[in-house]
Amino acid sequence: MALTASTMLPLGTNAPDFHLPEVVSGETISLANFADKKALLVMFICRHCPFVKHVQKQLALLGEDYFTSDLGIVAISANDAKNYPDDAPESLKAMATELGLKFPLCYDETQETAKAYTAACTPDFFVFDSERKLVYRGQLDDSRPSNGKPVTGADLRAAIEAVLTDKPVPDEQNPSIGCNIKWKAGNAPSYFG
Numbered sequence: 001m002a003l004t005a006s007t008m009l010p011l012g013t014n015a016p017d018f019h020l021p022e023v024v025s026g027e028t029i030s031l032a033n034f035a036d037k038k039a040l041l042v043m044f045i046c047r048h049c050p051f052v053k054h055v056q057k058q059l060a061l062l063g064e065d066y067f068t069s070d071l072g073i074v075a076i077s078a079n080d081a082k083n084y085p086d087d088a089p090e091s092l093k094a095m096a097t098e099l100g101l102k103f104p105l106c107y108d109e110t111q112e113t114a115k116a117y118t119a120a121c122t123p124d125f126f127v128f129d130s131e132r133k134l135v136y137r138g139q140l141d142d143s144r145p146s147n148g149k150p151v152t153g154a155d156l157r158a159a160i161e162a163v164l165t166d167k168p169v170p171d172e173q174n175p176s177i178g179c180n181i182k183w184k185a186g187n188a189p190s191y192f193g
Contacts, residue, residue: 004121006175007191008137015040015132016116020076020106023093029104031132034072039163041073041156042126044119044181045105047095048079048086051178052122054145056099058153059123063102070164073103078114079122079182081107087182114181115189121178127159127169135163138173 019030034040045052045059052059063073081088089107096105108114117126127136136159143149155174162169183189 003177004180005177006124006137006139007118007120008173008175009118009126009134011134011137011171013134015042015126015128015134016113018076018106018108018113018116020108020113021089022104022106023089024096024105027104029074029106033104034074037072038070038130039072039160040128040132041071041160042117042128043073043075044078044114044117044122044124045075046077046079046084046087046122046179046182047091048084049122049179050145054143055123055140055151055153056095058140058151060099060101062153062156064100066160067102071160075101075103075105076108076113076119077105077122078108078111078119080111080184080187081109082184084182111181111183111187118189118191119181120191121176121180123178124176124181125156127156127163129163135159135169136173137175139176142174144177 017031079087140156141154143151
């Protein structure tokens with residue numbers, strides 16, 4: 001397990017579009033699916049990573065808490081499924097079902113969407129405003145699998161609430177920490193250490 005931090009994409013960056021299959025329904029999901037939402041949370045997760053497992057109930061709770069709100073949520077897994085079969089679409093579908101996810105979980109087989117977002121770790125979080133400008137990239141909260149702190153989602157939830165209530169999102173943001181995205185051989189982007 002390689003401990004990896006978010007790349008901290010510059011604030012104000014436009015949300016890159018994508019067209020990815022959703023693992024449960026098979027539907028293609030893109031930014032257009034969230035056009036009517038005031039804010040959008042894009043998160044890169046997977047099934048096997050201990051950091052994602054540590055927070056997965058909070059991720060499912062986020063989906064429940066914001067299901068009828070003006071926040072769109074999409075989760076994306078970009079890991080190399082050949083070498084990490086727990087992160088293959090069928091396994092991700094089982095994860096989505098087990099957790100009762102109320103948001104789409106997509107599979108980025110080419111890893112191009114992960115590269116467009118400069119995603120580096122799982123979990124990695126990006127919040128965009130109504131103009132789809134990046135206003136938050138960083139940690140869910142300061143809980144990690146071994147530090148004994150409770151998983152609250154405090155940092156991410158504060159950013160989401162700020163956007164939804166037209167308040168500024170603090171510029172001081174802490175990077176997410178997790179397992180590195182499992183890039184296919186020869187596919188690791190230049191920003192990835």
